[in-house]
Amino acid sequence: MMFVQNKVKLAPWLILFFGIGILYFGLRQDAFLYQQPIVQVKQVKTFDINHATDAYLNHVQNYQQSVQVEFLNTHKQGQKIWVENNYDSSQGMDQQLQPRMQIFLRRQGDTWSFDNVKRDSTWIPILIMLIGLLVNLMGKAGRLTSVSLLLNSLLFIMAIGLNLRTGTHYLLVIFILFSLIVSALTLGFVMGLRNRQTWVIFLTVLTATCSAMLIAAIVFKLDHNQGLNFELLGFITQLPIPMFFAMTLVGVLGAVMDESTDMIATLFTLIKTNPKITAKELVLAGQHVGQEIFGALTNVLFLIFIASQIPMAILFLRNGNDIGYTYSMNMKLGMIQTLISAIGIVLTVPAGIMWVIIDHKYQDSIHKRRRN
Known part of the structure; x- marks a missing residue:
């Protein structure tokens, strides 16, 4: 009898974490729903460009990345290209890219550049976890x-x-x-x-x-x-x-x-x-x-x-x-x-x-x- 009661109490938590896992996997595969090109980072080569110091002694290290990405949607799906990414050590206006990250691309003339990071596979599961905790605990x-x-x-x-x-x-x-x-x-x-x-x-x-x-x-x-x-x-x-x-x-x-x-x-x-x-x-x-x-x-x-x-x-x-x-x-x-x-x-x-x-x-x- 005790085993049955514990199993009943455990079931909502198993459903919650299983659902979060399925949701995360689904959001990582939903690029076909977007019209804007989405790519996944495959390889990253980072180079140290220079070290800058302004008049107020703020020190910033500038970096350049050569990033290989693979298209996840549009007619270019499956194709791989190399894109340049520049960022500094503060990462206030830009971001260091790492493998497996999914990025929105934009085209400027004949060149591709990074627009923004695709974050729905992170914040939506966290939101669902919050709601699940509220429901299961309260x-x-x-x-x-x-x-x-x-x-x-x-x-x-x-x-x-x-x-x-x-x-x-x-x-x-x-x-x-x-x-x-x-x-x-x-x-x-x-x-x-x-x-x-x-x-x-x-x-x-x-x-x-x-x-x-x-x-x-x-x-x-x-x-x-x-x-x-x-x-x-x-x-x-x-x-x-x-x-x-x-x-x-x-x-x-x-x-x-x-x-x-x-x-x-x-x-x-x-x-x-x-x-x-x-x-x-x-x-x-x-x-x-x-x-x-x-x-x-x-x-x-x-x-x-x-x-x-x-x-x-x-x-x-x-x-x-x-x-x-x-x-x-x-x-x-x-x-x-x-x-x-x-x-x-x-x-x-x-x-x-x-x-x-x-x-x-x-x-x-x-x-x-x-x-x-």
């Missing part, structure tokens, strides 16, 4: 979480597509609607649409997020956006201020939802344990839970922001720029987004306590009516 909750992730991804693609069709002026409106729908769907899938706790969390998220964004908009308006270089947003192709607020809205939403879920789940557990708990006791409990969460969560957001800025900050500093200029050009707007998210995290505590107390009193009134 059961029903993992399945619902996976479905919500898929739906949120589709909604994001739809929001981008709608923005491309409607123009730049509706960007913020589109992402406000996107945030509302994503919040409701995520909470509904994970906790259930008929669960009172779901809607208390949703109202808390809505209140804290709107409050944080409103405070930011008022401060920017009163200060006339002084010191805010919205035009420095990377690769900006639309109106910068709506783009900044759309980016900030999504960031605040994620942080607030994380905190409100933990805090309100704890308060609902206290109410279930002690139905006669007073509003004062709920306030004290909510404050205590909030103090335990928002400090760590704010630091996590800050560290994520710092991690994303490390490459560009080092690049600026290594090229003779001072800290002030580096901060102004790369980190100022991100730091402001982090501060707005921190405001939302702090406001989540009073907003969550308020909605929990309102719900608790409403439920008490319903019970009293039923008794009478």
Whole structure:
């Protein structure tokens, strides 16, 4: 009997890893689905060209590769050619090629050159592994979480597509609607649409997020956006201020939802344990839970922001720029987004306590009516 139970528990893991193996093999053989030429690296000969040092003592070693590749698709399938590839030791703008790598080619006149590495056989199996771990370790909750992730991804693609069709002026409106729908769907899938706790969390998220964004908009308006270089947003192709607020809205939403879920789940557990708990006791409990969460969560957001800025900050500093200029050009707007998210995290505590107390009193009134 024990062997049968262990076999049942082992089956999902065997299916997962077997499926990942099949998927990896299939993605390595799917070149026929592409119109752009794809080649596989067969041989690589690497030569050291020179060693360069700039005025700021940045040392770079330049290399040249002579690469034999075999076409995997188009009418040239099976043919082999030699292609030159140049890269430097930093590999910031180029890449060292190795045997078995699959590469997209592009043709410039009579010569072939490398376009990009084909990476779907790496990241798609990793994505499937993540989903498989969620499903196998978390059961029903993992399945619902996976479905919500898929739906949120589709909604994001739809929001981008709608923005491309409607123009730049509706960007913020589109992402406000996107945030509302994503919040409701995520909470509904994970906790259930008929669960009172779901809607208390949703109202808390809505209140804290709107409050944080409103405070930011008022401060920017009163200060006339002084010191805010919205035009420095990377690769900006639309109106910068709506783009900044759309980016900030999504960031605040994620942080607030994380905190409100933990805090309100704890308060609902206290109410279930002690139905006669007073509003004062709920306030004290909510404050205590909030103090335990928002400090760590704010630091996590800050560290994520710092991690994303490390490459560009080092690049600026290594090229003779001072800290002030580096901060102004790369980190100022991100730091402001982090501060707005921190405001939302702090406001989540009073907003969550308020909605929990309102719900608790409403439920008490319903019970009293039923008794009478």
